Amino acid sequence: MADVDTRPSILVVDDEPRSAEVMARVLRESFDVHIAHNADTARECLETHWIQAIFCDQRMPGLTGTRFLAEVRNRWPDIVRVIVTGYTESEDMIDAINEAGIYHYITKPWHPDQLLLTARNATHLFAMQRDHERLSLELRLASPIAEGRLLRQRERVRGRYQFDSIIRATTSPLNDTCKQAAKVAVFDIPVLIQGETGTGKELMARALHYASQRDSGTFVAVNCGAIPDELLESELFGHRKGAFTGAHANRRGLVEEADGGTLFLDEIGDISPAFQVKLLRFLQEGEFRPLGTNETIHANVRVLAATHRDLQEEVRAGRFREDLYYRLAAMALTIPPLRERPEDIRVLATHLLDEACQRHGRRARGFSPDVMALFMRHDWPGNVRELQNEILRMLVLTENDTLGPDLLSPTLRFPRPAVPRLTPHGAPMAPTPESPSDTADNLPEDGSMQERLDMVEARILAQTIARCGWNKSLTARELGLSRVGLRAKLERYGIVPDAAKRPHP
Structure with a gap:
């Protein structure tokens, strides 16, 4: 059995001793019970004990239960108040509710189960009220602490993504790009970041965001090249429940989440012509419609875009809209490859x-x-x-x-072997002092047997595929390999044609 001191305490107030004792006997099964036969004794009990609930008889000499509970409400407002009466006049009930703020009204004769259930609910309500007060106090005290932590965290993030934090040498060609980016960051205009895959375009975009006036807003990034059109529209603009198969609930788009901040559209050069039109409308009007609705939503975002493609060449080839290009490239930054x-x-x-x-x-x-x-x-x-x-x-x-x-x-x-130069007839040219022959005499003198064999194999592959004009079927037949096997070996040794001489498919 639980210790009595740890159980909730209930005060029973009734001028009839026998009635009070019967009620106390039932309640002692689960509670610590105190008995008072008049209002004065009840006050003394409330002043000396920590009472969670009062069960008070309505008809008492001198002071009614409603009047006494109204007094309790003023002095001990957290105590849950319950009226017990053998009379059911509606006027008494209304007075009890309005004046005393009672929690429950029990009529005589009461059932023991009913009495216990009411007592349990009343003490549970008392505990929840106390928890609410404690949590409210903790939240008031914690708010300045949380704000301070948020500011410190934001400063750490801002420091991490400054232009000076982009790792580079003191004489790096990237310095000019960073200086240019620092100048444009404070202007609320779209920026197009160009560069090969893996050069750090998103890192530059984050640096632009945290150096801008929107640094306290959200930075939202989306890889446009990795998402099909139908999903990209939903991802950016959101959708309503039932807009398409699988749309089981409303969903906010990333544009709406970035409202007041920065939206980073990575691999923008990979989006389809159809989606280019939809994106252009948003950039022109600053508004969009989630899928499945005619509702127009406005969003105030700064758009940063990135691509590994030459978008000007894509425009000339008709694969990218010229008007969209100029919407995205109010300023263009190029990150040089490593x-x-x-x-x-x-x-x-x-x-x-x-x-x-x-x-x-x-x-x-x-x-x-x-x-x-x-x-x-x-x-x-x-x-x-x-x-x-x-x-x-x-x-x-x-x-x-x-x-x-x-x-x-x-x-x-095993560095990529130099591709042999070819004569006009397709035969390898004779070696020159500037272009030594790939013979065994030029192999490294150290290394394991496997490493030396790999070097020989790499050179044979490079010579053969160059002589065959990068025809992989012809090369595979000559070397007795399958096309899959040849492709695997080329990838293993990193043998690729020079970009300027890459054969047409």
Whole structure:
């Protein structure tokens, strides 16, 4: 049985001792019960005990139950008040409700189950009232603390995405882009960010947002190239329940969520001509209609867009609307690829290694000189994202503090062989001092047997496919490979034609 002191306390007030004792006997099953036969004794009990509920008889000499409970309401408003009476005059009930603010009205003769249920509900209501008061007080006290934490967190995020926080060398070509971006950030105009995949276009977009007057608003990013048209419209503009199969509830679009902030449209060059029209209307009017409704919603957002495509070339080819291009590109920024800023590679590699060590709980002092030399020689088609993945791979595989070249992927360990120059008749030209022949004499003198064999295989593949004019079917037949096998080996060794000489499909 629970300790009596831990149970809720109830005060029974009745001028008839026998009636009060019978009620107390039933209630003692679950409560700590006090008895008073008049208002004076009841007041003394309330002043000396922590009472949660009062069961008071209505007809008492000197002072009615309603008048006494009205007094209790003024002095101890948290106590839950219950009237018990053998009379059911409507006037008495109305007075009890209006004057005393009673919780419940019990008529005699009462049933024990009814009495216990009312008492349990009354003490539960008392506990909920106390919890509500406590939570309200905590919220009032916590509000300044929460605001302070939010401001500190916002300052940390703002510091992380400043232009000066974009990792680069002091002489990096990216410096000019960052200076240009810092100037345009304060102007509330659309910006188009151009650059190859993995160069950090979203990082630049976030820096623009946190350097703008909308920095306290929401930054919302959506990859337009990864979502089909029908889903992209719903994702951006929202929908109403029943607008299409699977729309089981209303949903706000990302444009509405970004209201007052910044909307970042990544891979904007991949959207279809049909959706270009819908997006153009929103950019022109600043309004949209969620799917499944004629309701027009206005949104005040700054639009930043990014693409790995040359949108001006796409416009000339008729694949991208010219009017949409000029809506998006009030200012255009270009992020140079990593191969055009080799001085950034060392700084980025060190930063990405430190970041990976912290995230994954590993330790590494740095890279061996051979690794950094291979890093500087690689052309990084995947840019910073490829460098990040390469470093993470090395950190996962390493058993030493210094990361060596044996941890690199084959693409970096075996640099892409130079594609032989061809004569007008398609035959490889004779080697020259500037273009040494790919013979075994030029193979590295160190490395495992497998590494040397891989180098020979890579050179044979490069020579053969170049001689075949990058005809993969012809190359596969000559080498006795399937097209799938040839494709896998080309990908493994990173053998691709120069972009300027890439064969037409």
